[in-house]
Amino acid sequence: EIVMTQSPATLSVSPGERASLSCRASQSVSINLAWYQQKPGQAPRLLIYGAATRATGVPARFSGGGSGTEFTLTISSLHSEDFAFYYCQQYNNWPFLTFGGGTKVEIK
């Protein structure tokens, strides 16, 4: 099983600031990596797939990068609606899909 490790567990950021979230895979997943946003009481929402491709309707302030075992989700300037949980997920090792433990982005 590929283990996905996200850091930090909690990120405290002020509105307007930049946030960088990390996701590390226990072995290479190429670029088969997605990021999801989840707000309290809501289902997850796809943000990024293929490590760096924004999903339809996702604002340009969200960007993804990395390949192999190291990935980053960057939010260039945090808006109030961006305070949420963020999860990475690898799909390289189909049919064994795994999620990271999540990062909570909270208001500083």
Next chain:
Amino acid sequence: EVHLVQSGAEVKQPGESLKISCEGSGFSFPNYWIGWVRQMPGKGLEWMGTIYPGDSDTRYSPSFQGQVTISTDTSISTAYLQWSSLKASDTAMYYCARQQGSYTDVRNFDYWGPGTLVTVSS
């Protein structure tokens, strides 16, 4: 427009059986893998398994193999997740989600249902 509609919240006792559903619309249901994801209270996301409605090919996470059964009825564009004997530890939110790609090129989840809350308590 793609939609996944899930059945309503359930409250069950330990040992009872349960089958929850996920109806898809706005896309060719037989031609997309449909997955189930568990989220226990205050915890993260866990992939349980995925089914390809076109031929009912089903893949399970090792953590959930033998614990649940995933099935589908393509005539009504619906996928199911079922338990034969619930435990208190099955209390969670369960999401269905469509996977991008094709039968042989399975990718990330792109559309998610709203979730079904299952509470198991005596």
